[in-house]
Amino acid sequence: MNKFTITLPLFHHRGFIVKCQLLHSALVPEFCTGKRRLKDLLLQRDNRKCADCSAPEPKWASANIGVFICLKCCGVHRSLGTHISKVLSVTLDEWSDDEIEAMIEVGGNASANSIYEAYIPEGVSKPGPDAGPEERAKFIRSKYELQDFLKPSLRIMSDTSKKHSLQPNLSNKVMDSFRSSGPSKKSAGMVEFIGMLKVKVIKGTNLAVRDMLSSDPYIVLRLGSQKVQTAVVTSNLNPIWNEELMLSVPHNYGSIKLQVYDHDMFSADDIMGEAEIDIQPMITSATAFGDAGMFEDMQIGKWLKSHDNALIEDSTVNIVDGKVKQELWLRLQNVESGEIELELEWIPLEQ
Numbered sequence: 001m002n003k004f005t006i007t008l009p010l011f012h013h014r015g016f017i018v019k020c021q022l023l024h025s026a027l028v029p030e031f032c033t034g035k036r037r038l039k040d041l042l043l044q045r046d047n048r049k050c051a052d053c054s055a056p057e058p059k060w061a062s063a064n065i066g067v068f069i070c071l072k073c074c075g076v077h078r079s080l081g082t083h084i085s086k087v088l089s090v091t092l093d094e095w096s097d098d099e100i101e102a103m104i105e106v107g108g109n110a111s112a113n114s115i116y117e118a119y120i121p122e123g124v125s126k127p128g129p130d131a132g133p134e135e136r137a138k139f140i141r142s143k144y145e146l147q148d149f150l151k152p153s154l155r156i157m158s159d160t161s162k163k164h165s166l167q168p169n170l171s172n173k174v175m176d177s178f179r180s181s182g183p184s185k186k187s188a189g190m191v192e193f194i195g196m197l198k199v200k201v202i203k204g205t206n207l208a209v210r211d212m213l214s215s216d217p218y219i220v221l222r223l224g225s226q227k228v229q230t231a232v233v234t235s236n237l238n239p240i241w242n243e244e245l246m247l248s249v250p251h252n253y254g255s256i257k258l259q260v261y262d263h264d265m266f267s268a269d270d271i272m273g274e275a276e277i278d279i280q281p282m283i284t285s286a287t288a289f290g291d292a293g294m295f296e297d298m299q300i301g302k303w304l305k306s307h308d309n310a311l312i313e314d315s316t317v318n319i320v321d322g323k324v325k326q327e328l329w330l331r332l333q334n335v336e337s338g339e340i341e342l343e344l345e346w347i348p349l350e351q
């Protein structure tokens with residue numbers, strides 16, 4: 001089973017915050033200043049102990065995750081980077097209205113933990129207030145960075161047998177979890193294609209020899225019944241293609257099958273290795289985020305290298321200039337040598 005992570009698009013950007021403000025603007029009396037409301041939230045019973053280690057009277061918060069935490073856990077949150085957790089002091093730091101609204105929207109530690117700690121597997125226990133730095137860091141990374149403890153309906157495994165249970169819009173689901181009256185969920189329509197995938201085949205390295213001294217490689221990509229291929233590069237084991245190929249992605253997509261062939265004038269083309277590309281991490285995270293154009297550059301997901309996939313290193317899914325992109329470095333399988341570099345870009349159908 002391949003595994004990947006996805007960054008929950010809770011309150012990372014303006015779009016969501018704006019929505020939150022709209023929701024609350026009618027309800028909030030004007031005399032309630034933001035900092036006052038934040039302190040009121042801190043006094044709530046579940047927020048009188050750290051969301052991660054239960055230490056009493058936390059004075060720090062992760063503004064984008066929406067939890068109050070102690071100083072020791074705060075250090076670990078900082079190490080995760082602000083794209084995962086933006087740490088602020090309740091008393092010392094200046095908070096923007098947006099950040100305060102985001103905290104209030106989540107509703108405190110109990111509410112956040114009902115999502116992030118919904119399912120702590122056997123053998124994993126929550127650190128206590130006196131836990132050592134390693135135990136503390138391990139738990140916090142698992143909880144927020146890897147998101148190992150989400151409830152099963154929010155957890156996403158790249159497993160074809162589970163693909164049918166995947167929900168198309170993770171962000172709505174998470175937002176709904178925090179709201180008693182969430183927005184109506186869009187039903188997943190029975191559209192034939194959900195988007196396009198632009199595959200830029202960049203280059204090959206150290207490909208296998210199939211002719212006398214070299215090979216004439218080209219690459220074939222298959223997705224379902226579609227097949228696209230690059231041009232043939234003559235007599236080159238380190239070919240540079242920089243060629244863009246387009247694939248339509250159907251609702252029930254599988255993985256992309258990549259094959260490298262040696263073009264032969266007089267006989268059938270010889271295979272020079274193959275690889276499977278799991279596109280689920282990219283499509284799931286892209287779908288969860290919706291309109292990538294509304295977000296700043298950030299990492300939104302990751303396809304993790306494992307012993308049973310072709311990845312040479314973990315492959316992150318990123319928003320770059322409003323586009324969802326993923327770079328892949330693959331080791332060809334069933335062949336003596338060869339690596340391929342690709343870049344994927346997700347182009348959703350207009351919603």
Ligand SMILES: [Zn+2]
Pocket residue numbers: 050051052053054055069070071072073074
């Ligand atoms: Zn703590």
